[in-house]
Amino acid sequence: MGILDFLFPKQCVGCKKGGTYFxxxxxARAKRTFPLVCPVCERASIDGVTHAKCKSGVSPEGLFSVWEYTGVPRKLIIQLKYKFVEEAACDLARGVSLELSKSCPYWLKGKNTLVPIPLYWRRENWRGFNQAKNVGELIAQQMGWEFKDLLVRTKNTKHQVGLKGEERKTNVGGIFQIEKWIVLNLNKKIVLFDDVWTTGSTLKEATKTLKAEGFAQVYCLTLAR
Ligand SMILES: [Zn+2]
Ligand SMILES: [Zn+2]
Incomplete structure:
Protein backbone atom coordinates (compact mmCIF):
# COMPACT_ATOMS: atom_id res chain seq x y z
CA MET A 1 0.00 0.00 0.00
CA GLY A 2 1.47 3.33 -1.06
CA ILE A 3 1.16 6.62 0.76
CA LEU A 4 -1.52 7.74 -1.71
CA ASP A 5 -3.67 4.68 -0.99
CA PHE A 6 -3.47 5.62 2.63
CA LEU A 7 -4.42 9.25 2.06
CA PHE A 8 -7.04 8.51 -0.58
CA PRO A 9 -8.16 4.90 -0.24
CA LYS A 10 -9.04 3.54 -3.66
CA GLN A 11 -12.78 3.40 -3.60
CA CYS A 12 -15.52 4.53 -5.94
CA VAL A 13 -16.22 8.24 -5.54
CA GLY A 14 -19.91 7.44 -6.05
CA CYS A 15 -20.80 4.24 -4.14
CA LYS A 16 -17.60 3.66 -2.09
CA LYS A 17 -17.04 0.22 -3.62
CA GLY A 18 -13.33 -0.66 -3.37
CA GLY A 19 -10.75 -1.12 -6.12
CA THR A 20 -11.64 1.74 -8.47
CA TYR A 21 -12.43 5.45 -8.31
CA PHE A 22 -15.25 5.16 -10.84
CA ALA A 28 -23.57 3.56 -16.24
CA ARG A 29 -25.55 5.81 -13.89
CA ALA A 30 -23.64 9.04 -14.57
CA LYS A 31 -25.74 11.65 -16.34
CA ARG A 32 -24.81 11.94 -20.01
CA THR A 33 -25.01 15.41 -21.52
CA PHE A 34 -28.32 15.86 -23.29
CA PRO A 35 -29.07 17.48 -25.59
CA LEU A 36 -25.70 18.07 -27.21
CA VAL A 37 -25.13 21.69 -28.12
CA CYS A 38 -23.45 23.80 -30.80
CA PRO A 39 -20.18 25.18 -29.33
CA VAL A 40 -20.89 28.68 -30.64
CA CYS A 41 -24.46 29.45 -29.48
CA GLU A 42 -24.77 26.55 -26.97
CA ARG A 43 -28.24 25.71 -28.25
CA ALA A 44 -29.29 22.13 -29.01
CA SER A 45 -27.67 20.61 -32.07
CA ILE A 46 -27.63 17.04 -33.38
CA ASP A 47 -24.28 15.39 -32.62
CA GLY A 48 -23.05 18.71 -31.15
CA VAL A 49 -22.26 19.96 -34.66
CA THR A 50 -21.81 23.73 -35.11
CA HIS A 51 -24.94 25.19 -36.77
CA ALA A 52 -24.39 26.39 -40.33
CA LYS A 53 -25.40 29.93 -39.29
CA CYS A 54 -22.98 29.88 -36.32
CA LYS A 55 -19.93 28.86 -38.37
CA SER A 56 -16.98 31.18 -38.83
CA GLY A 57 -13.42 30.64 -39.93
CA VAL A 58 -12.28 30.31 -36.31
CA SER A 59 -15.06 28.29 -34.67
CA PRO A 60 -14.83 24.60 -33.79
CA GLU A 61 -16.76 22.16 -36.03
CA GLY A 62 -18.50 20.58 -33.06
CA LEU A 63 -18.54 19.85 -29.35
CA PHE A 64 -19.08 16.69 -27.36
CA SER A 65 -19.15 16.73 -23.57
CA VAL A 66 -19.60 13.25 -22.15
CA TRP A 67 -21.30 14.02 -18.84
CA GLU A 68 -23.18 16.78 -17.16
CA TYR A 69 -20.94 18.54 -14.64
CA THR A 70 -22.66 17.01 -11.66
CA GLY A 71 -22.56 13.90 -9.46
CA VAL A 72 -19.67 11.45 -9.67
CA PRO A 73 -17.93 12.87 -12.78
CA ARG A 74 -17.84 16.30 -11.12
CA LYS A 75 -16.44 14.88 -7.87
CA LEU A 76 -13.74 13.00 -9.76
CA ILE A 77 -12.76 15.99 -11.88
CA ILE A 78 -12.43 18.13 -8.75
CA GLN A 79 -10.38 15.45 -7.02
CA LEU A 80 -8.07 15.34 -10.01
CA LYS A 81 -7.62 19.10 -9.93
CA TYR A 82 -6.67 19.37 -6.32
CA LYS A 83 -5.63 16.01 -5.00
CA PHE A 84 -3.11 14.68 -7.53
CA VAL A 85 -4.70 11.25 -7.73
CA GLU A 86 -3.19 9.97 -10.96
CA GLU A 87 -4.92 6.62 -10.75
CA ALA A 88 -8.26 8.40 -10.77
CA ALA A 89 -7.28 9.72 -14.23
CA CYS A 90 -7.06 6.12 -15.42
CA ASP A 91 -10.50 5.19 -14.12
CA LEU A 92 -12.00 8.38 -15.53
CA ALA A 93 -10.48 7.66 -18.96
CA ARG A 94 -11.84 4.12 -18.83
CA GLY A 95 -15.30 5.53 -18.08
CA VAL A 96 -15.03 7.85 -21.09
CA SER A 97 -13.98 5.03 -23.44
CA LEU A 98 -16.84 2.90 -22.18
CA GLU A 99 -19.35 5.67 -22.86
CA LEU A 100 -17.85 6.50 -26.26
CA SER A 101 -18.12 2.87 -27.30
CA LYS A 102 -21.82 2.88 -26.37
CA SER A 103 -22.69 6.02 -28.31
CA CYS A 104 -20.92 9.12 -29.56
CA PRO A 105 -21.31 11.73 -32.31
CA TYR A 106 -20.49 10.48 -35.83
CA TRP A 107 -17.47 12.76 -36.00
CA LEU A 108 -15.78 11.02 -33.08
CA LYS A 109 -15.95 7.59 -34.71
CA GLY A 110 -12.86 6.19 -36.34
CA LYS A 111 -9.35 7.67 -36.16
CA ASN A 112 -8.83 10.97 -34.39
CA THR A 113 -5.89 13.02 -33.24
CA LEU A 114 -6.39 14.15 -29.66
CA VAL A 115 -4.70 17.39 -28.61
CA PRO A 116 -4.85 18.35 -24.92
CA ILE A 117 -5.23 21.87 -23.60
CA PRO A 118 -1.90 22.59 -21.93
CA LEU A 119 -1.36 24.17 -18.55
CA TYR A 120 1.16 26.93 -18.21
CA TRP A 121 4.43 25.14 -17.39
CA ARG A 122 4.80 26.80 -14.02
CA ARG A 123 1.41 25.73 -12.81
CA GLU A 124 1.92 22.27 -14.28
CA ASN A 125 5.18 21.92 -12.38
CA TRP A 126 3.70 23.06 -9.16
CA ARG A 127 0.87 20.58 -9.40
CA GLY A 128 3.15 18.05 -11.04
CA PHE A 129 0.21 16.91 -13.06
CA ASN A 130 -1.69 18.18 -16.08
CA GLN A 131 -5.00 16.41 -15.94
CA ALA A 132 -6.15 17.26 -19.48
CA LYS A 133 -2.90 15.83 -20.81
CA ASN A 134 -2.94 12.73 -18.64
CA VAL A 135 -6.61 11.84 -19.03
CA GLY A 136 -6.45 12.77 -22.73
CA GLU A 137 -3.46 10.53 -23.37
CA LEU A 138 -5.19 7.62 -21.64
CA ILE A 139 -8.40 8.14 -23.64
CA ALA A 140 -6.39 8.25 -26.88
CA GLN A 141 -4.61 5.02 -25.91
CA GLN A 142 -7.84 3.21 -25.11
CA MET A 143 -9.63 4.45 -28.24
CA GLY A 144 -6.70 3.73 -30.57
CA TRP A 145 -6.41 7.44 -31.45
CA GLU A 146 -3.27 9.42 -32.04
CA PHE A 147 -2.17 11.71 -29.20
CA LYS A 148 -0.32 14.95 -29.99
CA ASP A 149 0.75 17.45 -27.36
CA LEU A 150 0.66 20.17 -30.00
CA LEU A 151 -0.13 23.33 -28.07
CA VAL A 152 1.97 25.34 -25.66
CA ARG A 153 0.65 28.05 -23.42
CA THR A 154 2.62 31.24 -23.80
CA LYS A 155 1.53 33.10 -20.73
CA ASN A 156 -0.11 32.33 -17.48
CA THR A 157 -3.70 33.37 -17.02
CA LYS A 158 -5.67 34.25 -13.97
CA HIS A 159 -7.77 31.39 -12.74
CA GLN A 160 -10.91 31.41 -14.89
CA VAL A 161 -13.03 30.65 -11.86
CA GLY A 162 -14.78 33.80 -10.72
CA LEU A 163 -14.29 35.70 -13.99
CA LYS A 164 -17.33 36.73 -16.03
CA GLY A 165 -17.83 35.69 -19.69
CA GLU A 166 -16.25 38.75 -21.30
CA GLU A 167 -13.36 38.81 -18.82
CA ARG A 168 -12.71 35.16 -19.59
CA LYS A 169 -12.40 35.90 -23.29
CA THR A 170 -9.84 38.69 -22.86
CA ASN A 171 -8.07 36.61 -20.23
CA VAL A 172 -7.25 33.88 -22.78
CA GLY A 173 -6.65 35.99 -25.94
CA GLY A 174 -3.47 34.85 -27.76
CA ILE A 175 -2.32 32.44 -25.06
CA PHE A 176 -1.53 29.45 -27.26
CA GLN A 177 1.21 28.59 -29.74
CA ILE A 178 1.95 25.48 -31.78
CA GLU A 179 4.96 23.34 -30.78
CA LYS A 180 7.33 24.26 -33.60
CA TRP A 181 9.23 20.96 -33.66
CA ILE A 182 6.19 18.81 -34.36
CA VAL A 183 5.62 17.94 -38.03
CA LEU A 184 2.04 18.94 -38.85
CA ASN A 185 -0.38 17.01 -40.98
CA LEU A 186 -3.04 19.61 -41.63
CA ASN A 187 -5.47 17.07 -43.11
CA LYS A 188 -5.93 15.43 -39.75
CA LYS A 189 -9.13 15.88 -37.81
CA ILE A 190 -8.17 17.40 -34.49
CA VAL A 191 -10.09 16.68 -31.30
CA LEU A 192 -9.16 19.26 -28.70
CA PHE A 193 -9.54 17.91 -25.19
CA ASP A 194 -10.15 19.58 -21.84
CA ASP A 195 -11.78 18.50 -18.59
CA VAL A 196 -14.75 20.88 -18.38
CA TRP A 197 -16.57 23.14 -20.85
CA THR A 198 -17.66 26.21 -18.87
CA THR A 199 -17.83 29.16 -21.25
CA GLY A 200 -15.66 27.42 -23.82
CA SER A 201 -13.33 30.42 -24.08
CA THR A 202 -10.14 28.37 -23.62
CA LEU A 203 -11.14 25.71 -26.15
CA LYS A 204 -12.30 28.36 -28.63
CA GLU A 205 -8.99 30.21 -28.33
CA ALA A 206 -7.09 26.94 -28.88
CA THR A 207 -9.28 26.24 -31.94
CA LYS A 208 -8.42 29.67 -33.34
CA THR A 209 -4.70 28.95 -32.94
CA LEU A 210 -4.98 25.60 -34.76
CA LYS A 211 -7.09 27.10 -37.55
CA ALA A 212 -4.59 29.93 -38.02
CA GLU A 213 -1.97 27.22 -38.49
CA GLY A 214 -4.06 25.66 -41.28
CA PHE A 215 -6.02 22.85 -39.63
CA ALA A 216 -9.45 22.71 -41.27
CA GLN A 217 -11.29 20.37 -38.91
CA VAL A 218 -11.15 21.10 -35.20
CA TYR A 219 -13.65 19.53 -32.79
CA CYS A 220 -13.87 19.79 -29.00
CA LEU A 221 -14.23 16.98 -26.49
CA THR A 222 -14.64 17.51 -22.76
CA LEU A 223 -15.38 15.20 -19.86
CA ALA A 224 -18.21 17.39 -18.68
CA ARG A 225 -20.23 20.47 -19.32
ZN1 LIG B 1 -19.59 3.29 -7.85
ZN1 LIG C 1 -25.19 27.47 -32.97
Missing part, protein backbone atom coordinates in the same frame (compact mmCIF):
# COMPACT_ATOMS: atom_id res chain seq x y z
CA UNK A 23 -16.99 1.77 -10.87
CA UNK A 24 -18.89 0.39 -13.86
CA UNK A 25 -22.26 0.85 -12.12
CA UNK A 26 -21.55 4.51 -11.43
CA UNK A 27 -20.28 5.02 -15.01
Missing amino acids: CHDCV
Whole structure:
Protein backbone atom coordinates (compact mmCIF):
# COMPACT_ATOMS: atom_id res chain seq x y z
CA MET A 1 0.00 0.00 0.00
CA GLY A 2 1.47 3.33 -1.06
CA ILE A 3 1.16 6.62 0.76
CA LEU A 4 -1.52 7.74 -1.71
CA ASP A 5 -3.67 4.68 -0.99
CA PHE A 6 -3.47 5.62 2.63
CA LEU A 7 -4.42 9.25 2.06
CA PHE A 8 -7.04 8.51 -0.58
CA PRO A 9 -8.16 4.90 -0.24
CA LYS A 10 -9.04 3.54 -3.66
CA GLN A 11 -12.78 3.40 -3.60
CA CYS A 12 -15.52 4.53 -5.94
CA VAL A 13 -16.22 8.24 -5.54
CA GLY A 14 -19.91 7.44 -6.05
CA CYS A 15 -20.80 4.24 -4.14
CA LYS A 16 -17.60 3.66 -2.09
CA LYS A 17 -17.04 0.22 -3.62
CA GLY A 18 -13.33 -0.66 -3.37
CA GLY A 19 -10.75 -1.12 -6.12
CA THR A 20 -11.64 1.74 -8.47
CA TYR A 21 -12.43 5.45 -8.31
CA PHE A 22 -15.25 5.16 -10.84
CA CYS A 23 -16.99 1.77 -10.87
CA HIS A 24 -18.89 0.39 -13.86
CA ASP A 25 -22.26 0.85 -12.12
CA CYS A 26 -21.55 4.51 -11.43
CA VAL A 27 -20.28 5.02 -15.01
CA ALA A 28 -23.57 3.56 -16.24
CA ARG A 29 -25.55 5.81 -13.89
CA ALA A 30 -23.64 9.04 -14.57
CA LYS A 31 -25.74 11.65 -16.34
CA ARG A 32 -24.81 11.94 -20.01
CA THR A 33 -25.01 15.41 -21.52
CA PHE A 34 -28.32 15.86 -23.29
CA PRO A 35 -29.07 17.48 -25.59
CA LEU A 36 -25.70 18.07 -27.21
CA VAL A 37 -25.13 21.69 -28.12
CA CYS A 38 -23.45 23.80 -30.80
CA PRO A 39 -20.18 25.18 -29.33
CA VAL A 40 -20.89 28.68 -30.64
CA CYS A 41 -24.46 29.45 -29.48
CA GLU A 42 -24.77 26.55 -26.97
CA ARG A 43 -28.24 25.71 -28.25
CA ALA A 44 -29.29 22.13 -29.01
CA SER A 45 -27.67 20.61 -32.07
CA ILE A 46 -27.63 17.04 -33.38
CA ASP A 47 -24.28 15.39 -32.62
CA GLY A 48 -23.05 18.71 -31.15
CA VAL A 49 -22.26 19.96 -34.66
CA THR A 50 -21.81 23.73 -35.11
CA HIS A 51 -24.94 25.19 -36.77
CA ALA A 52 -24.39 26.39 -40.33
CA LYS A 53 -25.40 29.93 -39.29
CA CYS A 54 -22.98 29.88 -36.32
CA LYS A 55 -19.93 28.86 -38.37
CA SER A 56 -16.98 31.18 -38.83
CA GLY A 57 -13.42 30.64 -39.93
CA VAL A 58 -12.28 30.31 -36.31
CA SER A 59 -15.06 28.29 -34.67
CA PRO A 60 -14.83 24.60 -33.79
CA GLU A 61 -16.76 22.16 -36.03
CA GLY A 62 -18.50 20.58 -33.06
CA LEU A 63 -18.54 19.85 -29.35
CA PHE A 64 -19.08 16.69 -27.36
CA SER A 65 -19.15 16.73 -23.57
CA VAL A 66 -19.60 13.25 -22.15
CA TRP A 67 -21.30 14.02 -18.84
CA GLU A 68 -23.18 16.78 -17.16
CA TYR A 69 -20.94 18.54 -14.64
CA THR A 70 -22.66 17.01 -11.66
CA GLY A 71 -22.56 13.90 -9.46
CA VAL A 72 -19.67 11.45 -9.67
CA PRO A 73 -17.93 12.87 -12.78
CA ARG A 74 -17.84 16.30 -11.12
CA LYS A 75 -16.44 14.88 -7.87
CA LEU A 76 -13.74 13.00 -9.76
CA ILE A 77 -12.76 15.99 -11.88
CA ILE A 78 -12.43 18.13 -8.75
CA GLN A 79 -10.38 15.45 -7.02
CA LEU A 80 -8.07 15.34 -10.01
CA LYS A 81 -7.62 19.10 -9.93
CA TYR A 82 -6.67 19.37 -6.32
CA LYS A 83 -5.63 16.01 -5.00
CA PHE A 84 -3.11 14.68 -7.53
CA VAL A 85 -4.70 11.25 -7.73
CA GLU A 86 -3.19 9.97 -10.96
CA GLU A 87 -4.92 6.62 -10.75
CA ALA A 88 -8.26 8.40 -10.77
CA ALA A 89 -7.28 9.72 -14.23
CA CYS A 90 -7.06 6.12 -15.42
CA ASP A 91 -10.50 5.19 -14.12
CA LEU A 92 -12.00 8.38 -15.53
CA ALA A 93 -10.48 7.66 -18.96
CA ARG A 94 -11.84 4.12 -18.83
CA GLY A 95 -15.30 5.53 -18.08
CA VAL A 96 -15.03 7.85 -21.09
CA SER A 97 -13.98 5.03 -23.44
CA LEU A 98 -16.84 2.90 -22.18
CA GLU A 99 -19.35 5.67 -22.86
CA LEU A 100 -17.85 6.50 -26.26
CA SER A 101 -18.12 2.87 -27.30
CA LYS A 102 -21.82 2.88 -26.37
CA SER A 103 -22.69 6.02 -28.31
CA CYS A 104 -20.92 9.12 -29.56
CA PRO A 105 -21.31 11.73 -32.31
CA TYR A 106 -20.49 10.48 -35.83
CA TRP A 107 -17.47 12.76 -36.00
CA LEU A 108 -15.78 11.02 -33.08
CA LYS A 109 -15.95 7.59 -34.71
CA GLY A 110 -12.86 6.19 -36.34
CA LYS A 111 -9.35 7.67 -36.16
CA ASN A 112 -8.83 10.97 -34.39
CA THR A 113 -5.89 13.02 -33.24
CA LEU A 114 -6.39 14.15 -29.66
CA VAL A 115 -4.70 17.39 -28.61
CA PRO A 116 -4.85 18.35 -24.92
CA ILE A 117 -5.23 21.87 -23.60
CA PRO A 118 -1.90 22.59 -21.93
CA LEU A 119 -1.36 24.17 -18.55
CA TYR A 120 1.16 26.93 -18.21
CA TRP A 121 4.43 25.14 -17.39
CA ARG A 122 4.80 26.80 -14.02
CA ARG A 123 1.41 25.73 -12.81
CA GLU A 124 1.92 22.27 -14.28
CA ASN A 125 5.18 21.92 -12.38
CA TRP A 126 3.70 23.06 -9.16
CA ARG A 127 0.87 20.58 -9.40
CA GLY A 128 3.15 18.05 -11.04
CA PHE A 129 0.21 16.91 -13.06
CA ASN A 130 -1.69 18.18 -16.08
CA GLN A 131 -5.00 16.41 -15.94
CA ALA A 132 -6.15 17.26 -19.48
CA LYS A 133 -2.90 15.83 -20.81
CA ASN A 134 -2.94 12.73 -18.64
CA VAL A 135 -6.61 11.84 -19.03
CA GLY A 136 -6.45 12.77 -22.73
CA GLU A 137 -3.46 10.53 -23.37
CA LEU A 138 -5.19 7.62 -21.64
CA ILE A 139 -8.40 8.14 -23.64
CA ALA A 140 -6.39 8.25 -26.88
CA GLN A 141 -4.61 5.02 -25.91
CA GLN A 142 -7.84 3.21 -25.11
CA MET A 143 -9.63 4.45 -28.24
CA GLY A 144 -6.70 3.73 -30.57
CA TRP A 145 -6.41 7.44 -31.45
CA GLU A 146 -3.27 9.42 -32.04
CA PHE A 147 -2.17 11.71 -29.20
CA LYS A 148 -0.32 14.95 -29.99
CA ASP A 149 0.75 17.45 -27.36
CA LEU A 150 0.66 20.17 -30.00
CA LEU A 151 -0.13 23.33 -28.07
CA VAL A 152 1.97 25.34 -25.66
CA ARG A 153 0.65 28.05 -23.42
CA THR A 154 2.62 31.24 -23.80
CA LYS A 155 1.53 33.10 -20.73
CA ASN A 156 -0.11 32.33 -17.48
CA THR A 157 -3.70 33.37 -17.02
CA LYS A 158 -5.67 34.25 -13.97
CA HIS A 159 -7.77 31.39 -12.74
CA GLN A 160 -10.91 31.41 -14.89
CA VAL A 161 -13.03 30.65 -11.86
CA GLY A 162 -14.78 33.80 -10.72
CA LEU A 163 -14.29 35.70 -13.99
CA LYS A 164 -17.33 36.73 -16.03
CA GLY A 165 -17.83 35.69 -19.69
CA GLU A 166 -16.25 38.75 -21.30
CA GLU A 167 -13.36 38.81 -18.82
CA ARG A 168 -12.71 35.16 -19.59
CA LYS A 169 -12.40 35.90 -23.29
CA THR A 170 -9.84 38.69 -22.86
CA ASN A 171 -8.07 36.61 -20.23
CA VAL A 172 -7.25 33.88 -22.78
CA GLY A 173 -6.65 35.99 -25.94
CA GLY A 174 -3.47 34.85 -27.76
CA ILE A 175 -2.32 32.44 -25.06
CA PHE A 176 -1.53 29.45 -27.26
CA GLN A 177 1.21 28.59 -29.74
CA ILE A 178 1.95 25.48 -31.78
CA GLU A 179 4.96 23.34 -30.78
CA LYS A 180 7.33 24.26 -33.60
CA TRP A 181 9.23 20.96 -33.66
CA ILE A 182 6.19 18.81 -34.36
CA VAL A 183 5.62 17.94 -38.03
CA LEU A 184 2.04 18.94 -38.85
CA ASN A 185 -0.38 17.01 -40.98
CA LEU A 186 -3.04 19.61 -41.63
CA ASN A 187 -5.47 17.07 -43.11
CA LYS A 188 -5.93 15.43 -39.75
CA LYS A 189 -9.13 15.88 -37.81
CA ILE A 190 -8.17 17.40 -34.49
CA VAL A 191 -10.09 16.68 -31.30
CA LEU A 192 -9.16 19.26 -28.70
CA PHE A 193 -9.54 17.91 -25.19
CA ASP A 194 -10.15 19.58 -21.84
CA ASP A 195 -11.78 18.50 -18.59
CA VAL A 196 -14.75 20.88 -18.38
CA TRP A 197 -16.57 23.14 -20.85
CA THR A 198 -17.66 26.21 -18.87
CA THR A 199 -17.83 29.16 -21.25
CA GLY A 200 -15.66 27.42 -23.82
CA SER A 201 -13.33 30.42 -24.08
CA THR A 202 -10.14 28.37 -23.62
CA LEU A 203 -11.14 25.71 -26.15
CA LYS A 204 -12.30 28.36 -28.63
CA GLU A 205 -8.99 30.21 -28.33
CA ALA A 206 -7.09 26.94 -28.88
CA THR A 207 -9.28 26.24 -31.94
CA LYS A 208 -8.42 29.67 -33.34
CA THR A 209 -4.70 28.95 -32.94
CA LEU A 210 -4.98 25.60 -34.76
CA LYS A 211 -7.09 27.10 -37.55
CA ALA A 212 -4.59 29.93 -38.02
CA GLU A 213 -1.97 27.22 -38.49
CA GLY A 214 -4.06 25.66 -41.28
CA PHE A 215 -6.02 22.85 -39.63
CA ALA A 216 -9.45 22.71 -41.27
CA GLN A 217 -11.29 20.37 -38.91
CA VAL A 218 -11.15 21.10 -35.20
CA TYR A 219 -13.65 19.53 -32.79
CA CYS A 220 -13.87 19.79 -29.00
CA LEU A 221 -14.23 16.98 -26.49
CA THR A 222 -14.64 17.51 -22.76
CA LEU A 223 -15.38 15.20 -19.86
CA ALA A 224 -18.21 17.39 -18.68
CA ARG A 225 -20.23 20.47 -19.32
ZN1 LIG B 1 -19.59 3.29 -7.85
ZN1 LIG C 1 -25.19 27.47 -32.97
